[in-house]
Amino acid sequence: METRGVLRQSLPLLIFCGIGTVFAGAVLGWNTETLEMLPGLLVLVPALIGLRGNINTTLGSRLGSAVHMGLISPKNFWNKELSENFKASLSLSVIMSTIAGLLAYATTVAMGQSEVSMLKIVAIAVIAGTIAGVILALITAGIVFYTFKRGLDPDNVTGPSLATFGDIITLGCIIGVAALIGGI
Amino acid sequence: MSIYTAGKIMKQSAPLLLMGVVGGIAGGQVLNSNQSVLIAFPVFLVMFPVVNALCGNIGSILGARLSSGLHMGTISAKSFDREFQKNISSALLLGIISYTVLTIFVLLISPVIGIEIESDILFKAGYVMLATGLILTVIVIAVAVFVARFSFIKGLDPDNTVTPIVTTLCDVLGIIILITMIGAVGI
Numbered sequence: 001m002e003t004r005g006v007l008r009q010s011l012p013l014l015i016f017c018g019i020g021t022v023f024a025g026a027v028l029g030w031n032t033e034t035l036e037m038l039p040g041l042l043v044l045v046p047a048l049i050g051l052r053g054n055i056n057t058t059l060g061s062r063l064g065s066a067v068h069m070g071l072i073s074p075k076n077f078w079n080k081e082l083s084e085n086f087k088a089s090l091s092l093s094v095i096m097s098t099i100a101g102l103l104a105y106a107t108t109v110a111m112g113q114s115e116v117s118m119l120k121i122v123a124i125a126v127i128a129g130t131i132a133g134v135i136l137a138l139i140t141a142g143i144v145f146y147t148f149k150r151g152l153d154p155d156n157v158t159g160p161s162l163a164t165f166g167d168i169i170t171l172g173c174i175i176g177v178a179a180l181i182g183g184i
Numbered sequence: 185m186s187i188y189t190a191g192k193i194m195k196q197s198a199p200l201l202l203m204g205v206v207g208g209i210a211g212g213q214v215l216n217s218n219q220s221v222l223i224a225f226p227v228f229l230v231m232f233p234v235v236n237a238l239c240g241n242i243g244s245i246l247g248a249r250l251s252s253g254l255h256m257g258t259i260s261a262k263s264f265d266r267e268f269q270k271n272i273s274s275a276l277l278l279g280i281i282s283y284t285v286l287t288i289f290v291l292l293i294s295p296v297i298g299i300e301i302e303s304d305i306l307f308k309a310g311y312v313m314l315a316t317g318l319i320l321t322v323i324v325i326a327v328a329v330f331v332a333r334f335s336f337i338k339g340l341d342p343d344n345t346v347t348p349i350v351t352t353l354c355d356v357l358g359i360i361i362l363i364t365m366i367g368a369v370g371i
Contacts, residue, residue, distance in 0.1 A: 002270065003270055003273055003274045003277065006245075006249070006271075006274035006278070007274060007277060007278065007281070010245055010274075010278055011278060011281060011282060014238065014241055014242070014245075014278060014282045015282055015285055015286065017237065017238075017241060018234055018237065018238050018282060018285075018286040018289075019286070019289060021233045021234045021237045021238075022230060022234050022286070022289060022290055022293060023297075024233050025229055025230035025231060025232065025233045025234055026230050026294075026297055026299060028226070028229040028230070028233075029226035029227065029229040029230045029294075029299040030226075030298065030299070032223045032226055032229070035219065035223060036219075036223060040216065042212060042215045042216045042219055042222075043209060043212035043213055043215070043216045044209075044212060045212060045215065046208040046209075046211040046212045046215065046232075046236070046355050046359065047204075047205050047207075047208025047209050047211075047212055048208070049208070049233060050204045050205070050207070050208040050351065050352070050355050051201065051204060051205060051208070053240075053351070054197075054200070054201055054204050054348065054351070055197075055201065058197060062188065062193070066187075066188070069187075071186075071187055071188075079186075080186040081186045081187060081188050084186050084188040084189050084190045084193070085188050085190075085193065087190035088188075088190035088191075088193035088194050088197070089193075091190065091194060092193075092194055092197060092198070092201060095198075096198075096201050096202070096205055099202070099205055100205045100208070100209065103205065103206070103209045104209055104212060107209055107213055108213070108216065111213060111216075111217065113216075163237065163241065167233055167237065171233075
């Protein structure tokens with residue numbers, strides 16, 4: 001494929017996703033007090049954003065393959081194949097968020113910042129990670145269902161749309177949960 | 185009996201997810217030890233997810249294109265032929281254009297959405313994001329090429345290896361380079 005073709009197909013999507021991510025970053029920029037109130041919170045942010053992106057884009061591409069193979073269809077959507085996929089994604093969300101929380105706590109203390117609360121950091125990671133995981137799993141299933149019904153290929157749509165919504169929803173959940181827990 | 189089982193999906197995904205978490209925490213530590221400058225100049229908090237995400241996307245697009253080329257035999261794993269060069273120059277152009285556009289966007293939109301940028305750091309902030317983006321683009325291209333070729337030669341499917349490796353790398357390196365550039369321009 002010629003360079004021009006690659007640019008024409010990829011550039012609009014890259015810029016669109018980039019603009020979405022600017023607003024995700026703005027969620028952090030608006031909430032500097034929450035970051036100051038909870039030492040160690042910033043450590044969690046890149047790990048949880050990355051985790052959400054990885055768990056949901058793989059869910060999206062598996063569900064895309066599943067509709068292509070006819071394992072799920074708009075008429076037979078909420079079946080065992082879908083529920084196994086959901087179960088895996090949500091369990092991974094809970095397990096990996098817990099690990100992220102514990103690692104964030106342990107490394108922050110090791111770096112010499114002793115005023116970090118283990119309970120708060122792990123609770124924020126697990127609660128925010130799980131809530132964002134549930135919301136994004138439902139959005140993923142919704143996108144796959146809707147695009148397939150309309151005769152589009154979900155594989156072309158899930159990746160970029162999850163990359164855009166995923167960051168905003170994840171950061172919103174982290175900051176929301178942190179603001180609640182930080183006040184306790 | 186369903187084709188997908190939660191246990192199998194989890195077993196296959198866990199190692200790479202774990203690698204991503206460890207990388208993310210490393211990046212997070214770099215952010216955390218520079219928390220005071222980030223809170224004093226929140227525009228950099230707006231920038232870092234954008235810088236990381238773009239770099240990951242460019243690396244993933246290049247990785248997917250190289251993988252398809254290697255699978256179809258249109259790209260050789262050993263030489264730097266014309267098809268290969270076109271993929272590299274496309275990725276380079278994608279990086280230059282998208283980082284330029286988004287740097288301008290961040291500088292213009294931030295005051296509108298309530299993220300203050302003092303006028304004396306406006307140009308420095310723009311320079312930090314653009315320079316970080318361009319350095320990252322070059323690194324991510326080199327890494328995507330190396331991982332795609334190495335995986336292919338070793339008999340692994342580059343489709344499974346390039347994306348998780350480059351996105352983790354971008355999370356860590358993006359933050360390190362951004363923080364280094366903030367220091368370099370004297371903010």
